[in-house]
Amino acid sequence: MKRKKKYKFDVFTGIMFVLVSFYVLCLLYLFFWGFLTAVKDEWDFVLDRNVLGFPNKAYGWKFSNFRRAIGLFPLQIKGDNYASFYQQFLYSFLYAFGVTVCSVFAKVFVAYACAKYEFKLKGALITINIIFMVLPIVGGTPSAIQMMRRIHIFDTYIGILFKNCCYHGMYFLIFYGTFKGLANGYSEAAQLDGAGHFSIFFKINIPLVANTILSVFILIFIGAWNTYEEPMMFLPSMPTVAYGLMVFSENSLNANAPSLMCGAYMICLPIIVIFCIFHKRIMGNLTVGGIKG
Amino acid sequence: MNGSEKQFEKNIKRKKRGFDWQKHLFLVAIMIVPLSAFVFFEIICNINSILLAMKTFDDTKGDFFWAHPLGKNFAEVWRVFKMDGILITSIKNSLFGFVMSILLMPISVFISYAITEKVPLFGFYKIILFIPSILCTMAVATIGKNALTYLLPKILNNPGLEDALMDERQFISIWGFATFWGIAGNMVLCLGAMSGVSIDLKEYAQIDGLGRFGVLLHVVFPAIYPTLSTFAVVTLVSAFTSSGMSFVFFTDRLSREAYTLGYYLFMQTYKTRTSYAIYPYAAAVGICYTFVAAPLTLGLRAVLEKMGPKEE
Numbered sequence: 001m002k003r004k005k006k007y008k009f010d011v012f013t014g015i016m017f018v019l020v021s022f023y024v025l026c027l028l029y030l031f032f033w034g035f036l037t038a039v040k041d042e043w044d045f046v047l048d049r050n051v052l053g054f055p056n057k058a059y060g061w062k063f064s065n066f067r068r069a070i071g072l073f074p075l076q077i078k079g080d081n082y083a084s085f086y087q088q089f090l091y092s093f094l095y096a097f098g099v100t101v102c103s104v105f106a107k108v109f110v111a112y113a114c115a116k117y118e119f120k121l122k123g124a125l126i127t128i129n130i131i132f133m134v135l136p137i138v139g140g141t142p143s144a145i146q147m148m149r150r151i152h153i154f155d156t157y158i159g160i161l162f163k164n165c166c167y168h169g170m171y172f173l174i175f176y177g178t179f180k181g182l183a184n185g186y187s188e189a190a191q192l193d194g195a196g197h198f199s200i201f202f203k204i205n206i207p208l209v210a211n212t213i214l215s216v217f218i219l220i221f222i223g224a225w226n227t228y229e230e231p232m233m234f235l236p237s238m239p240t241v242a243y244g245l246m247v248f249s250e251n252s253l254n255a256n257a258p259s260l261m262c263g264a265y266m267i268c269l270p271i272i273v274i275f276c277i278f279h280k281r282i283m284g285n286l287t288v289g290g291i292k293g
Numbered sequence: 294m295n296g297s298e299k300q301f302e303k304n305i306k307r308k309k310r311g312f313d314w315q316k317h318l319f320l321v322a323i324m325i326v327p328l329s330a331f332v333f334f335e336i337i338c339n340i341n342s343i344l345l346a347m348k349t350f351d352d353t354k355g356d357f358f359w360a361h362p363l364g365k366n367f368a369e370v371w372r373v374f375k376m377d378g379i380l381i382t383s384i385k386n387s388l389f390g391f392v393m394s395i396l397l398m399p400i401s402v403f404i405s406y407a408i409t410e411k412v413p414l415f416g417f418y419k420i421i422l423f424i425p426s427i428l429c430t431m432a433v434a435t436i437g438k439n440a441l442t443y444l445l446p447k448i449l450n451n452p453g454l455e456d457a458l459m460d461e462r463q464f465i466s467i468w469g470f471a472t473f474w475g476i477a478g479n480m481v482l483c484l485g486a487m488s489g490v491s492i493d494l495k496e497y498a499q500i501d502g503l504g505r506f507g508v509l510l511h512v513v514f515p516a517i518y519p520t521l522s523t524f525a526v527v528t529l530v531s532a533f534t535s536s537g538m539s540f541v542f543f544t545d546r547l548s549r550e551a552y553t554l555g556y557y558l559f560m561q562t563y564k565t566r567t568s569y570a571i572y573p574y575a576a577a578v579g580i581c582y583t584f585v586a587a588p589l590t591l592g593l594r595a596v597l598e599k600m601g602p603k604e605e
Contacts, residue, residue, distance in 0.1 A: 013412065106330065119320060142565045145565055168331060257439045257442075268432050
């Protein structure tokens with residue numbers, strides 16, 4: 001029978017444990033309070049000032065607040081066109097999925113080319129990537145909007161996908177390192193059997209790095225789902241739920257705390273589901289990368 | 294000759310010809326879109342940004358024309374900096390945020406160290422502490438705004454705090470919540486770095502008589518120093534580039550006293566959604582920021598590298 005190793009406490013460890021426990025308790029209490037607020041009646045929270053307690057028995061637990069919040073989410077796009085909550089959810093998914101696919105495969109393609117082939121631009125591509133990671137080039141958004149308008153891809157789905165096809169960034173270096181570490185034996189064996197470059201890439205090398213691709217895909221998807229700046233600035237006719245929540249909270253007529261909390265929790269739900277399924281992969285890769293995806 | 298031998302012969306002949314068109318076709322096919330996007334959005338757009346900063350928008354003609362003088366927009370940035378006071382306030386607030394982020398980093402280091410040292414319930418704590426890193430900032434700001442307005446005044450039994458987000462305490466309220474939430478995000482950074490520290494090194498240090506605090510100070514801290522210095526550089530850059538929680542809390546209704554550099558720049562960009570006239574000024578602000586942020590970033594990186602622990 002395995003004996004459980006007794007944890008050795010000293011003063012410093014005791015202080016660490018208390019600090020961590022206090023912080024985690026604060027976070028948990030904040031999440032719990034947010035949920036309690038979401039299921040309170042508006043009168044219960046605002047007028048009766050029942051801020052801390054459980055929902056008052058007279059009003060009950062108002063899970064219908066979530067349905068009500070969905071009804072308050074519609075967002076005006078152009079003229080008389082409105083995007084409902086479900087449309088915003090769909091736009092968020094389309095944006096996050098499309099942007100992630102383009103971003104991941106742009107980096108994979110260029111990283112593979114740089115890792116496995118010799119060509120003139122190879123050194124320059126890697127150096128430029130490092131320069132752009134180190135040097136903060138700020139405030140290019142107005143220029144990007146103007147240029148996209150000029151070639152008529154502003155406020156289009158294709159336009160935002162093209163914008164996210166840039167190869168540079170931290171994940172390019174991760175893929176470059178991964179492909180560099182792959183033995184050439186498989187590719188050479190496939191070449192001898194008559195496989196062309198496309199077959200070697202898609203049928204041999206991509207499956208070998210599928211694990212890394214999946215991990216990066218999940219991290220970038222979470223980041224893309226959560227972002228509001230880029231879709232707000234470059235794709236205003238396809239508002240995401242994050243932007244919808246921002247506009248919802250600005251609307252003082254509907255912006256009571258229970259409704260807002262419902263909106264916030266509904267946006268977080270898909271990410272929580274993804275986290276529950278892939279938490280080991282997400283936590284493992286976030287710690288390796290050390291930076292939020 | 295079988296199939297593979299025939300293919301091998303073909304490959305040899307192709308190499309002897311000196312131009313492998315299949316290889317080049319493949320490289321062009323897989324790289325044309327990523328490189329086109331890079332050239333368009335990073336090279337062309339940044340060059341256009343410099344040119345845009347020297348232009349002005351003519352409402353009557355509906356187009357951009359060269360400004361007279363060319364540096365008119367940069368002069369306007371300088372005028373706002375000297376006369377308006379908003380940029381000075383932004384600099385002060387950003388500097389405060391940057392310094393406090395560095396000073397409060399040890400909290401994240403302690404928490405990460407506690408997780409690495411596998412304190413009781415560390416597995417559960419690790420999962421909870423990861424969640425802030427993956428949640429939507431807009432949703433977090435919604436929870437934060439309501440917590441600051443309703444929860445905190447009730448817990449501290451101080452009704453006067455209900456207006457903290459509306460008066461001169463606005464900046465400190467937003468900063469406080471962002472810092473509280475950011476501790477978990479910084480922990481993710483530190484955990485990644487600490488996972489690379491050899492267990493053997495820690496054990497040797499403990500055998501030499503160091504306690505956990507001593508191991509943290511003399512073994513772990515030097516090992517994670519590159520990560521901490523990267524964090525410092527990234528925090529400095531984000532002071533210029535990120536609107537942080539300010540925009541998600543208040544969009545365009547933040548009071549002037551709570552402006553930061555990142556928020557000021559983002560507001561110029563935000564206004565371009567409705568008006569072409571602001572494009573040149575916004576581009577000029579971005580270029581000024583770049584000329585300030587780039588040397589500061591490289592300088593800070595050089596100083597931190599010099600200050601860092603040496604191998605011996």
